[in-house]
Amino acid sequence: MERQSHGGMWMRGETIGRGSFGTVSLATAKHKSKKRRGHFPSLMAVKWAEVSRSETLQKEREILTRLQGCPHILRCYGDEITTGNGELTYNVLLEYASGGTLSSRIKNSSGGLPEANVRRYTRSILQGLDHIHEHGYVHCDIKPQNILLVRCSFPSSSTSHNNDYIAKIADFGSAKNTVQEQRKRKDFHSLSLRGTPLYMSPESVAGMEQEAPSDIWALGCVVAEMISGKPAWNCEPDMDVDELLSRIGSGKEMPKTPSELSKEGKDFLKRCFVRTSMFRWTAAMLLHHPFVSEDPQLPNDSKVQLAGSFVEELALGGRKRRRISGSDKSSAAENGFKPESKASITTRQEDCCSIRRLPQLLDIELPYLWYPSELSVNKKGLGGTDH
Incomplete structure (x- = not known):
């Protein structure tokens, strides 16, 4: 049975998605409700799960908080624990994407x-x-x-x-x-x-x-x-x-x-x-590629050079410089590269x-x-x- 619990400043609506780590529902802000710093939007998405099974959702909330401020990452408005049907529910309030996936x-x-x-x-x-x-x-x-x-x-x-x-x-x-x-x-x-x-x-x-x-x-x-x-x-x-x-x-x-x-x-x-x-382009480098660049009139020394056997990248005003061999098979030593670290994957x-x-x-x-x-x-x- 679906929980009917609501937050202190928002109300849960219809379900729009389900998964093993949480359910996603529409959420609307209560009239005249306020956050500590401003207002909730009138329509949001709330991702929720039982508190006992919310470890992954809590981790996602933490990451979104650390990454806040970027307009190209889904915005998080906060979290709240509510009570419904005698059970505790962990909720994360998210920006609603009306255009879908x-x-x-x-x-x-x-x-x-x-x-x-x-x-x-x-x-x-x-x-x-x-x-x-x-x-x-x-x-x-x-x-x-x-x-x-x-x-x-x-x-x-x-x-x-x-x-x-x-x-x-x-x-x-x-x-x-x-x-x-x-x-x-x-x-x-x-x-x-x-x-x-x-x-x-x-x-x-x-x-x-x-x-x-x-x-x-x-x-x-x-x-x-x-x-x-x-x-x-x-x-x-x-x-x-x-x-x-x-x-x-x-x-x-x-x-x-x-x-x-x-x-x-x-x-x-x-x-x-x-x-x-190690020879794949980074996101910062690709942002200066003509396929996505918003400013094709950048000076030559700030643009990614596409010709020749190598690429020099000065995309961040000279603060970062990367030289990439045109061949995917060149050795790291020959091109002056140090292999990137291999992190544990869990x-x-x-x-x-x-x-x-x-x-x-x-x-x-x-x-x-x-x-x-x-x-x-x-x-x-x-x-x-x-x-």
Whole structure:
């Protein structure tokens, strides 16, 4: 039976999503209710779970608090414990995404989204990822289901209805703090992976490594899917999940780049789909790529140079400099690189059930978690549930 408990300043409405880690409902602010610093918006989303099963939700609330201030990450308005049907409920109040998920937008399109929209959404996601990575976190589950479309506060009169929405990153249940993970690391056998197989990077599958570059690989998969309307990996309906993971980690194949994508877009995906993670472009670098750059008139010494056998990046006013070999196979020593740290990768195994076939992988709207010995599905809410 669904709880009818309400908060001190808000009222719970209809359910719009469910998962093993929480349920998402609409929420409306009570008349004349006030937060300590301002007002609640009239309409919100509340993600809730029994207090005894709210560990992941509490962790997500903590991460959102640490990442607050970025307009490209779903906003959190606070949390509250309520009582309903004789049980305690933990609630997290979130920004309501009236445009639903990016996954829904892609499915409702006719073979993919207009490239102009793809460029805008991609830039928003990159800005969110840059903020996440700068604060020492990795999202670990970037995919269309976890990108929400929120209506702009001040839409331009020249934009269409669809352009009135901006993309925001949501669902941080699989996210990790790289510093904390390094401290927890014990041995290789304790490592496991977070995320969804179709968007996993080669180093995640083959090397059990999930750092910031893994989010960039996943972003490339999302961009390809936005353009074509299909997953970046061309999979047969009866393909086993283990076969897909083998293709991703083997080093012999790459995700499909849509032929209809512009030259700038194809080059952008080339920078995301670099198998050696240390040579993959960062979010800060990609923000200066012509595919998403808002200011094509930047001075030459501040733009990412796309020609030649290497790239020098001065995107942050000279404070950071990165030189990348044009070849994915060049050694770190030859190019002056130091390998990035490999943090411990841990995950909870709550409410998991075995799954083996790809059709389920393609259709389900919930995030997966893969372990070395088996593939499991973890059914949690918000970002993985279409509105």
